[in-house]
Structures are given as structure tokens and as C-alpha cells.
Amino acid sequence: MNDQPHYRFPPASAYRLNRCLFALKSDDGFRARFLKDARAAMGELELDVEDAAALLRGDRDALLARGAHPYLVFMADLRLKIEREPVSFEFF
């Protein structure tokens, strides 16, 4: 692990998974659909069963092992958390 770079080349096998994480990060409409019915939303992007299971569990290590980009995992998770349990911010 220590010899691995923190940010690795995203394997093409993880394209759909990364596409889904990207949409959770940046697409408000997709995120809303995901929060309403995660399986249906993941189905839109044709996520495979194991990717979908790891995402539903919020299993960061499994997602990274499957080729998810760490920054996308981080931001997708953060956006979902903020929607589920609003955080109070001081806005500047």
C-alpha cells in the first residue's frame, strides 16, 4: 500500500463506477434520484452488482479496490452525507 500512489490511474473497468460517483458529486438531479431510490439510479448508469453493493454499503476500501477514484469517493460521500444530515456552515 505504501508504495502505491495516493491517486492512481483509474482503470477502464471502473468507468461506470467512477461515472456514478462523479454524478453523485456534481449532478444534483442524479443525487436526488439516488437518495430516493439508489438501485434505480445506479441502474440508469448500468452499474454492475458488486460495484452497486459496495456503493450501497458505503464501503470506501472496496470501492477503491475496484478502481474508484479516491477524490470522487470522498466527494460523493460528502454530498450524500450533507443531504441526509444537513451540516451547518458559515458561508463567506
Next chain:
Amino acid sequence: MLVGAFACAHTPQLLARPGTEDRDLVLRVHAAFARVKRRLETLHADAIAIVAGDHVEAFFLDAVPALAVYVGTECAGTFGRYRYRFPIHEPLARAIVEQGVERGFDLFYTQQAPLDYAFYVPLHFTMPEPAVPIVPLHVNVYLPPQPTPRRCYEWGRTLGEIVRARPERVILMASGGMSHFPGTDRYASPEFDYDRRLLDALKAGHGRELAAITGEELDKMGNIELRTWATLLGALGEAKADVYCYEPSWHHGNAVVEWPV
């Protein structure tokens, strides 16, 4: 002509502060941003050419440019509740992309792409009054393989030559850094000593050292975004950095720096 050069952190918690962030620290960084804003007003800039690394917002895996120039008439983006829009200095943007390509840099350009928060955060705090148009210049930092620091430095040298030959008064601004590891196990333990050593080298005018750092080292030190600084330093040569602030939070080394031009 080039009239000013700055580097600014773009940590999103400086814009929207959750309870996890030290308020006094955030305000000290804001004070450094306010100094930059006053400097920009004194310098009577016509445009800000801002070098930042898109956080997989404009450029997903469908197309991953190493170096890109926004050349539309305006650009816009969103970040949480923030909605922003900036006019682009189109003649300057066109000159940069056309002359950059002419000089051997195979630049990607876009006339319509979302503007990432890495561009927005420094501009939110430092945009002079009255506001000036911008030229967003993207450097790929998050999607390997990224351009090498040396390549960024060389691009910066050419960018500096292009800007210096222009009639407009141009500010170069690098957005990003310093050490942080979003999404990894290292998030709460950045390499602050590395940042401080690097800032000492920059204060001594050794900006060229950034060109010699490997991409591997930047990744190891949480400083993949310093490719934007390497670009800026290519335009500046041996100028000595004036460090307005270095404020390490629990997850991020926040720096604001000016270089004489």
C-alpha cells in the same frame, strides 16, 4: 504585460466553514486574501489568468486534457449553494491558446465547460473592484498520468512570454496547494514540514526547484496541485516569494503568496 503573480489556496472550507474548522485560522487566510485583493486593485489589472486544477468537474474520464484554456466569452459553475459566472478576456485567451500551440504546446481548449471551485474560491475573495475578466487555465492534477512538474514549468515559461508581449495588464494567479490528501487515509496528516521547506526555497528565489520535483514525490507529499505553482514559477524564474501566510489546518496547508514580476 505581466503586472503581478500570486498563489492562493482554494480549500473549500475557507468558503463554507463547517464546525470542524478553526474559525480564527480561516479568518487569517481571509486577511491574506484581502491583501491580494488590495494589491490587484493597486496594480490596475485588465485580466486575471488563473491556473488551477479541475477537480473532476469540467473534465471527467470522457476527455482528460493535460493543459487546457477556456476561450469562451464567459464561464460559470456551481459549488454547493454558490453560483458563479465570470466574463472571459477572450482576446487574451485566444492569444494564449493560439501562441501556445504555435510554440509547441498541444493545448486543449473549451468554449463551454463548467468552472471548478478551484478557480472560484480565490476569485471569490480576491477579485478586485471593479471586477476584471479572467482566463481560466487548467492543469490536470487529479487524473493520472498528470503532466510532469517540468512540463508545467516549461508551459509556464512560454505562458509568461506570451503574457509579457500582450498589451493588457495581466495578473497570473496559481490556485491550489499546499499539502493535503483528500479521499485517502492521509487526510488528517498532511506534510506540513515539506510545505515549509518548499516555501523557504521559494522565498530564496529557487522556484526552479519545483520543475525538478517528480510527480511521484508530489503525490507522496500531498502536493499534486503544486503543478499549478510550477506553471506560475516557469513564468517568474528566480523571483523571491513574499509569503503572506502559511496556515496549516488539520487537513490542509493553506498558503497565500506573492512574487514580484
